[in-house]
Amino acid sequence: MNLKKSYTISKFTFIEIYKSKIMINILISGFVLALLCYIVSEFSFGNPSKIALDVGLGFLSLTTKAIAVFFGATLLKNELESRTIYLILSNPVSRIEFLTGKVLGLSGILLLNTVLLSIFTTAFYYYWDGLWSSLIAWSIIQIFLESVLILLIVIFFSLITNVNLAIIFSISVYISGYAIRGVLELYSIKSSIFLTKVVTYISYIIPNFSLFDIKNFVLYKQELENAYLFGTLGYSLTFSIIFLFASSLVLSQKDLN
Amino acid sequence: MFSFHEVSKEFRTDFWEKPFRALDNVSFNLRAGNIVGFLGANGAGKTTGIKILLGFIKPTSGSIEFDSSLGKNRSEIFKNIGYLPERPYFYADLTGQEFINYIGQLNDLTQAEINKNGSHWAKSLKIDFALNRKLRFYSKGMLQRLGFVAALVADPKLLILDEPLSGLDPLGRKEFKDIMNLLSSEGKTIFFSSHILSDVEEVSKDVVILESGKLVHSGSLQELVKGKATKEYELVIDGDFSENFSKLGSTKKLGEFSKLIFNESEYVQVVEEVSKKNLNIESLKKITPTLEDIIYRIGV
Numbered sequence: 001m002n003l004k005k006s007y008t009i010s011k012f013t014f015i016e017i018y019k020s021k022i023m024i025n026i027l028i029s030g031f032v033l034a035l036l037c038y039i040v041s042e043f044s045f046g047n048p049s050k051i052a053l054d055v056g057l058g059f060l061s062l063t064t065k066a067i068a069v070f071f072g073a074t075l076l077k078n079e080l081e082s083r084t085i086y087l088i089l090s091n092p093v094s095r096i097e098f099l100t101g102k103v104l105g106l107s108g109i110l111l112l113n114t115v116l117l118s119i120f121t122t123a124f125y126y127y128w129d130g131l132w133s134s135l136i137a138w139s140i141i142q143i144f145l146e147s148v149l150i151l152l153i154v155i156f157f158s159l160i161t162n163v164n165l166a167i168i169f170s171i172s173v174y175i176s177g178y179a180i181r182g183v184l185e186l187y188s189i190k191s192s193i194f195l196t197k198v199v200t201y202i203s204y205i206i207p208n209f210s211l212f213d214i215k216n217f218v219l220y221k222q223e224l225e226n227a228y229l230f231g232t233l234g235y236s237l238t239f240s241i242i243f244l245f246a247s248s249l250v251l252s253q254k255d256l257n
Numbered sequence: 258m259f260s261f262h263e264v265s266k267e268f269r270t271d272f273w274e275k276p277f278r279a280l281d282n283v284s285f286n287l288r289a290g291n292i293v294g295f296l297g298a299n300g301a302g303k304t305t306g307i308k309i310l311l312g313f314i315k316p317t318s319g320s321i322e323f324d325s326s327l328g329k330n331r332s333e334i335f336k337n338i339g340y341l342p343e344r345p346y347f348y349a350d351l352t353g354q355e356f357i358n359y360i361g362q363l364n365d366l367t368q369a370e371i372n373k374n375g376s377h378w379a380k381s382l383k384i385d386f387a388l389n390r391k392l393r394f395y396s397k398g399m400l401q402r403l404g405f406v407a408a409l410v411a412d413p414k415l416l417i418l419d420e421p422l423s424g425l426d427p428l429g430r431k432e433f434k435d436i437m438n439l440l441s442s443e444g445k446t447i448f449f450s451s452h453i454l455s456d457v458e459e460v461s462k463d464v465v466i467l468e469s470g471k472l473v474h475s476g477s478l479q480e481l482v483k484g485k486a487t488k489e490y491e492l493v494i495d496g497d498f499s500e501n502f503s504k505l506g507s508t509k510k511l512g513e514f515s516k517l518i519f520n521e522s523e524y525v526q527v528v529e530e531v532s533k534k535n536l537n538i539e540s541l542k543k544i545t546p547t548l549e550d551i552i553y554r555i556g557v
Contacts, residue, residue: 002332008362012351019350019391082346087407090311090340090417091363092332255314257268
């Protein structure tokens, strides 16, 4: 695999999306976020900086996920339907280089969104005299990694089904992944060895998205073990590679009609 | 340049239905340095053939072999191929120049090479004035021209053009054909599909003809036309003399003229008759069928 080719594809994918209306959307989101932080902080009693951070991180998480899901679902579909993929694959570019480049390009947009909205969030946090904690940066990194993983899941589903179903399946995987650890704690599951085994096996296949949510630690406990933080980093990268590999496998076998 | 070896492609439209065969055991060899027309009516299998050639879809059976002069592996081979798809679609928010840069960089060209080749072909194809515009503001013909520039920017040895002349005005068609001839004179091989037979006849030396997914001819256009030539002549005489020749061939009145179609065996008799009656000959020629006659009327 030639990473230079993937880099070229990612660069022009980024430029293409950047030049579309997304930048305006991100900036509007930023102003909505700023307004939201201000209003919520004004109406809160006691600790406006925490409220600003809570709202900001929540909004950041929501928008990056929305970009990942809605842009991810059409990222390859549009290439196939508009046949622009022919113009690229008729050059010395393999399908995996193409796919990696497209994923990196859209990940660049996710990063841009994360960085811009993080600036708004932290600006308000410091405006209300919030204190710096490395967990804030970790939380932002986790949100970004989570959105990249969601992007890869959506792309995988978009290759095997249509856009609408890809979105529905991806949201279902996200909700299941977020809830699955909680399900294991339910009494009705715990009391059955069979159900415990089934849910445990499913939890190995579906990424556990609740791991990425460290907002409560940021807001209240203000500490988290490095092993957990780096472990989650490795966990998200492993699942991302698995989904990238699965998508490459599907794309390499697919007839590009 | 490349060979098709018994290539077949079936598409399954419905799980319960019999697969549809778009290509059926197609084998041919493309000679280097020629302009080769890839002919067939709509649905004959031309685009399917090109998609298999470029690896967009896999054949159900058979294989494609590229000449070693194009390269040893996929990457080397595709560096030497320029492709213009039918009705090309582009990234609407990129500018023309950005798109050329994109294709150039994928072919490992330096920015200086991209600028040199890109501006040369953009000028030749008269699209240089619009390179800083977003592609969403290009007309169909402008996109076609830009697609041709992108196909040429890496200086490929083999050009695969899918219906390159569709969507162009008559002037544009002439410019494209002139460039195809120029590229051919520089030793490049051009394989282009079209259903406009007069265009193919004008620029191609060889043709590959498909009909309902089956290969019906592959080889020299001249030989195809020669092989289908009838032994008939057409004589046009000033005045109405259809009755004079009614026994020699078929006659038809064309305004002030009379047209006679006769066989080679009757040639001497006709000439004698004309000279005896001192008739004014407007024209006398051997009937040579056009590619259109061969494909649509005579049959390959």
